[in-house]
Amino acid sequence: MGDVLRQLELNKLARILAVEPSSLDVLLASDPDDIRELRTIVTERLFSLHGGRVAALAQLSKKVPAAISAKMAEAAFGPVLSARIAGALDPADAAKMSALLSPEFLAQVSRDVDPARVASIIKLLPDDLIIKVGRILLREHDTIALARFVASVSPAVVTAVLEGADGNELLELALYVDDRAALDSIIAEFSDERLSAVLAATKGFHGATDKEMADAAVALVAALTPATRARWSTFADQAPPAVAKAVTAAVAASR
Template structure:
């Protein structure tokens, strides 16, 4: 199970560093805890890089009309730099700016965000916007990004994002959760049909599915056992 957890952590680390997983294969023997700690260090380092310039851009953005800043953001800054700036902006200003950005750009930007740094912004966005972004991420296959944001949005929002998703897609999001406990209220409100599809998908995910099931509440495990 440790090897499996380490593999998942390497996937998350590769996503954080924007490199291919194969480039980090040498870390396979590392413990999950060490890899998780390394991911935190890398995240902090990448966020801190050019931090003064990023804060300068954030400060300038407050002096211009939001529609103008939005146009500059989409045409000149791109998703990655925009994500860095968003992380240091006042949540109210950032949410106001988000209202002028195209939904597809917001989805692309989200891939580069650290959800723990933008909780305040997400909380101020219209729920329909958050759901739309989540569905765009799901459609593009960004299940790891969705898993990271599942920890900072409400179960209601997560359920709306996953509405219509296949059992395999829901399971893929679930196995990448840093805290599997956030899955309990989501599974509790899934229909029997959808949950049965998730259970069926576990056959293709072996130990990852077993580890996930072990972390669920007794109530959810009992329901899954009944469906299985």
């Protein structure tokens, strides 16, 4: 496996393009930030395609009762098209319709929606619905989809969704999150056992070397507040020596 941060960025780009990550191996020599920028450009392009048709469908949805719009979304539009339409809907109308959709369908939609375009909708959704959808994604080990919404919901909701997550899932989720500053308030709520489990998960993570995981762990630590960094570093001995040394050094250097 190449650099783990590059690979994770390629995995996210592959999700947007609906291709296998291996088909993007030509980009393994690229900087992770460049891959991220490419993903942003691709996302913008995908969501601007057929803008007129999407807007027309959004207008159509407004002309019928929310229950009918929900039926149309699940039976006729499907999750991908519904994800495109969501960003063109009035937030209040979209939230009302979402409450009538099954959590299973919303989980499918969340894989293709652009969180930035639906942030105002998410704010209007009840926490229990978001938690149900999140737990479906977690059950299906879809940490890419989960990671995209960490910055869009409250830490309490994220904590509830991750209640049953193991150390490997927590580490994978954290590494997939774009806005890593949003992780601090979540990690601060982790028990000592959970913090230990996350650091222990760096050993052999997806076949990455200890050096690669040391770099990835340092990237995570850099986004945290001094207090959270310091607490996390107390469990560094749960990680392989190279990771533990890098995390400890990064925390010491940030003081």
